[in-house]
Amino acid sequence: MCMGKASLSSSFLLHSLQEGGDESGQELRGQIQAGGMEPPQSPESPPEAGPPTEWRRQWSLTRWLLVAALLFGLLIGSSVLWFYIFRNCGPPPCETPACLDLLARFLASRNTRVAPCTDFYSFACEKAKDLPALAEENKSRLKKLLEAPGPWNLGSGEEKAFQFYNACMDTDAIEAAGAGPLTQVIEELGGWHVSGNQTSFDFNRTLKLLMSQYGYFPFFRAYLGPHPSSPHTPFIQIDQPELDVPLKQEQEQKIYAQMVRNYLAYLNQLGILLGGDPLTAQQHASMSISITSQLFQFLRPLEQRRARDKPFHNITIDQLQEMAPAIDWLSCLQAMFTPMSLSPTHLLVVYDLDYLRNMSQLLEGQLLMYRDFLQSHMILGLVGTLSPALDSRFREAHRELNQKLWELTERPPMPAHPRWMMCVEKTGAFFQPTLAAMFVRDAFDLRTQSAAMRLFTEIKDALITRLKKLPWMSEETRKEAHDSITQLQVKMGAPEWALKPELAKEDYGDIQLGPNFLQSFLSCVRSLQARNVWSSLQPSPQHRWKIPPWGDSAHYSIYDHVMVFPAGLFQPPLFHPDYPRAVNFGATGSIMARELLSIFHQILRPGGCPDCDTRAIQEIRLCLERHYDNLSSSDTTSFNGSHAFLENAADVGGLVIAFQAYSKRLLQYRGETTLPNQDLSPHQLFFRSYAQAMCREPSTQDSQDTPSPPSLRVHGSLSSAPAFARHFHCPRGALMNPFRRCHLW
Known part of the structure; x- marks a missing residue:
C-alpha cells in the first residue's frame, strides 16, 4: 500500500533509530515523536561522574555530526524510496482485452512527430482516417449477426431479414437478372x-x-x-x-x-x-x-x-x-x-x-x-x-455521377463502401425492430447499460452545478434551465417497442421476397412506408427515435423533452465498462454534455433570452468567432453564422462540463487506471480520448446539423480549456494555449 511522503519518511526514520539502540537514538526518537528536531542537549554532570568537560564537548559534537549524517542519509534514502513509490503506485495500467484493443487504435491513429501543443489534431488523429469509424464498426457487428447461422422460425422476422440480406449479397443472381x-x-x-x-x-x-x-x-x-x-x-x-x-x-x-x-x-x-x-x-x-x-x-x-x-x-x-x-x-x-x-x-x-x-x-x-x-x-x-x-452497370453509373458531383463541389472524395455495408443498411432500415433486438442483445448488456446511465447522471449533475456559475444567465433563466435538465427524460439503447419479443420476431406478413432482388426490395419499401404511417398514428408516436439503435450519434426530441442515446454510441473505441474512466468521460461523456447543451440553443440566439446579459453573450460570441477564425486554415470551414456559433459553443461547453464531471469523479472515487506504456496521466488520457471522439468526419446526411471540420473541433475546444495546456505543459502563446480564451459555459 502507498503511503504519504511525510508519513513514510518519519516511520522509516524511527524504525532505523530503534535498530541503533544507543542513548542518542532514544533521545532523538523522543524528540521526533514529540514533533521536535532540535539537536540533542547533554545535561551537565558532576566531574566524578564522567570524563573531563573538554572531552564531553568533543564527544557531543561528534555524536551530533553522526546523527546529522544519519539524518541526511535517511532523507536521501526516503526521497529515492518515495520517487520509486510514486512511479510505481500511480494509476495501474488497464490490460483487459478492451483496453489493449483501444491502445492499438491510439497507436495506429497518432503521429508522435508532431508536438501536442503545436497541433494536437495531427498528434492524435492524423492517421485516424485509415481506421474504421464507429458507425462502420457497428455495421460490421450487424454483418456478423446477419451472417451467423441460426435456428430461425419459418417465416419469422429473423428469417426474412437473413433472406433479404443474403439476396442483397447474391450479386451473381442480380447480374444474371440484368x-x-x-x-x-x-x-x-x-x-x-x-x-x-x-x-x-x-x-x-x-x-x-x-x-x-x-x-x-x-x-x-x-x-x-x-x-x-x-x-x-x-x-x-x-x-x-x-x-x-x-x-x-x-x-x-x-x-x-x-x-x-x-x-x-x-x-x-x-x-x-x-x-x-x-x-x-x-x-x-x-x-x-x-x-x-x-x-x-x-x-x-x-x-x-x-x-x-x-x-x-x-x-x-x-x-x-x-x-x-x-x-x-x-x-x-x-x-x-x-x-x-x-x-x-x-x-x-x-x-x-x-x-x-x-x-x-x-x-x-x-x-x-x-x-x-x-x-x-x-x-x-x-x-x-x-x-x-440493380445490376452493376446501373450502380457504377450512379457511383461515377456522385463522385464527379462531389469533386466539382470540392468535397473530400467519397469512400468506396463495400457491398455488404449497403446491404446491412438496407436490411436494417426494412427490418429495424428485428435487428434492434439482435444488436442490443449482442452489444448493450446490463453491465454496459448501467455504466452508461451512471456516466450520464454524472454529466448531468456537472451541468447543473455549472449553471450556478454562469454570470451572463439571469436567475429566472437559470431556474428554468435547472428545471429543464432535472425534468429531462433519457432513453438509451433502443426504443421499447423494438425490444418487445412479439415485435422483434414480427413476421412482416406484407413482405414478399422474390422472385428477384428488385421485387424483394420494392416489397420492403412498401412495408416500411406502411409501418411508418401506422407508427405515426399511434397515441405515443416514436418520432423521438430518429436514428437506429446501432447509430453513433445522440438526438434530442424537443417535442417531448427526451434525450436519446442509441446503443451504438456506447461501443469501442468511445466507450466500454472496462476502459479507464478518463476514456469514457473524455469521449462519450463530452458527447453527452454537448447534446445536453443543445437544449439551450434557443437562449443563445439573438433575442432568445431578453433578461440575460445580452451584451456579455454578444462579447463571448465575437470572442469565439475570432478564436475559430484564427484557428481556421485556407482549406477548412470557418464560422458560418448563427448555426456555427451554436455548434462550436456546444463543443467547447461539452468539453468543459465533461472535464468537470471527471475531475469530481477522481476526487470521490479511487481505482482509476490508464493505458499501458503510454506515459499519459489520467487527465492527459481524458483529452486524448476527447480528440479521438472528434476525429471522425461529420455526417453529411443533414447539412444543417453539420459541425465544423474535425481539426477545427479538436483545436477549437481543447485550446479553450486551460486544463489542457496545464496538463500537457504547453507554453503560453502556443496554438493550444492562446493568450485569450472565451468563457461561455
Whole structure:
C-alpha cells in the first residue's frame, strides 16, 4: 500500500533509530515523536561522574555530526524510496482485452512527430482516417449477426431479414437478372417512349404509384410529422422536393454547367441501358434536365422563406387543389397515407405555397406539349433511387455521377463502401425492430447499460452545478434551465417497442421476397412506408427515435423533452465498462454534455433570452468567432453564422462540463487506471480520448446539423480549456494555449 511522503519518511526514520539502540537514538526518537528536531542537549554532570568537560564537548559534537549524517542519509534514502513509490503506485495500467484493443487504435491513429501543443489534431488523429469509424464498426457487428447461422422460425422476422440480406449479397443472381426486373417495373407504370413500348400514360395514376408503391417523390415531398404548434398531433406535411442533382444558388456558372453536363450524361446512359435508342435517350434526358432546372428555379432556401412570410401554412386539401390543380391531391395523398381516411376538408401543413403554384403551372404546360418527356423524367428519377437494387452497370453509373458531383463541389472524395455495408443498411432500415433486438442483445448488456446511465447522471449533475456559475444567465433563466435538465427524460439503447419479443420476431406478413432482388426490395419499401404511417398514428408516436439503435450519434426530441442515446454510441473505441474512466468521460461523456447543451440553443440566439446579459453573450460570441477564425486554415470551414456559433459553443461547453464531471469523479472515487506504456496521466488520457471522439468526419446526411471540420473541433475546444495546456505543459502563446480564451459555459 502507498503511503504519504511525510508519513513514510518519519516511520522509516524511527524504525532505523530503534535498530541503533544507543542513548542518542532514544533521545532523538523522543524528540521526533514529540514533533521536535532540535539537536540533542547533554545535561551537565558532576566531574566524578564522567570524563573531563573538554572531552564531553568533543564527544557531543561528534555524536551530533553522526546523527546529522544519519539524518541526511535517511532523507536521501526516503526521497529515492518515495520517487520509486510514486512511479510505481500511480494509476495501474488497464490490460483487459478492451483496453489493449483501444491502445492499438491510439497507436495506429497518432503521429508522435508532431508536438501536442503545436497541433494536437495531427498528434492524435492524423492517421485516424485509415481506421474504421464507429458507425462502420457497428455495421460490421450487424454483418456478423446477419451472417451467423441460426435456428430461425419459418417465416419469422429473423428469417426474412437473413433472406433479404443474403439476396442483397447474391450479386451473381442480380447480374444474371440484368435490366429485366426494372423493365417490368416500367411496364407496370405504363411504359415509356424511350424503349418504344409505351402503352398508356395517366400522369396522376403514375404519380400515385411512384409515391405509394415505390417511395419516390419527383415534384414534392409528403410525409407525416408532428404539427409545428401541436407536436403530439400527426399532420400530413407538404414540402419542397429533394432534387437528384445537388444544385445550389451560389454555385458559379461554370461549375453549374459542368454539373448539368455530368447529370445529362448519366440520364442518357440510363436510357441506353434500358434498351433505348441513343438519339431518343439523349432527347428525353435533355428534357428531364430542363424540367429539373426549372423546378430548381422555384426553390427558396429555408432562411429566405422564413424572412418573407410564415414558415408554414395550414390549408385544406381542397384549398391546395385550387392553388396547384395539376396534382390530384386527394387521390395521391389517400394512396400514400392509408389507413388514414382523408376528405377534401382535411387540414395539411404546407411549407412553400409559391413553389407548389409554380410547379403546378410547369406540369400543366408539360402535360399539354411534352407528355412523353414528362413521363420519362419521372421514370429516370425512379431508376436513380433504385440503383442499389440493380445490376452493376446501373450502380457504377450512379457511383461515377456522385463522385464527379462531389469533386466539382470540392468535397473530400467519397469512400468506396463495400457491398455488404449497403446491404446491412438496407436490411436494417426494412427490418429495424428485428435487428434492434439482435444488436442490443449482442452489444448493450446490463453491465454496459448501467455504466452508461451512471456516466450520464454524472454529466448531468456537472451541468447543473455549472449553471450556478454562469454570470451572463439571469436567475429566472437559470431556474428554468435547472428545471429543464432535472425534468429531462433519457432513453438509451433502443426504443421499447423494438425490444418487445412479439415485435422483434414480427413476421412482416406484407413482405414478399422474390422472385428477384428488385421485387424483394420494392416489397420492403412498401412495408416500411406502411409501418411508418401506422407508427405515426399511434397515441405515443416514436418520432423521438430518429436514428437506429446501432447509430453513433445522440438526438434530442424537443417535442417531448427526451434525450436519446442509441446503443451504438456506447461501443469501442468511445466507450466500454472496462476502459479507464478518463476514456469514457473524455469521449462519450463530452458527447453527452454537448447534446445536453443543445437544449439551450434557443437562449443563445439573438433575442432568445431578453433578461440575460445580452451584451456579455454578444462579447463571448465575437470572442469565439475570432478564436475559430484564427484557428481556421485556407482549406477548412470557418464560422458560418448563427448555426456555427451554436455548434462550436456546444463543443467547447461539452468539453468543459465533461472535464468537470471527471475531475469530481477522481476526487470521490479511487481505482482509476490508464493505458499501458503510454506515459499519459489520467487527465492527459481524458483529452486524448476527447480528440479521438472528434476525429471522425461529420455526417453529411443533414447539412444543417453539420459541425465544423474535425481539426477545427479538436483545436477549437481543447485550446479553450486551460486544463489542457496545464496538463500537457504547453507554453503560453502556443496554438493550444492562446493568450485569450472565451468563457461561455
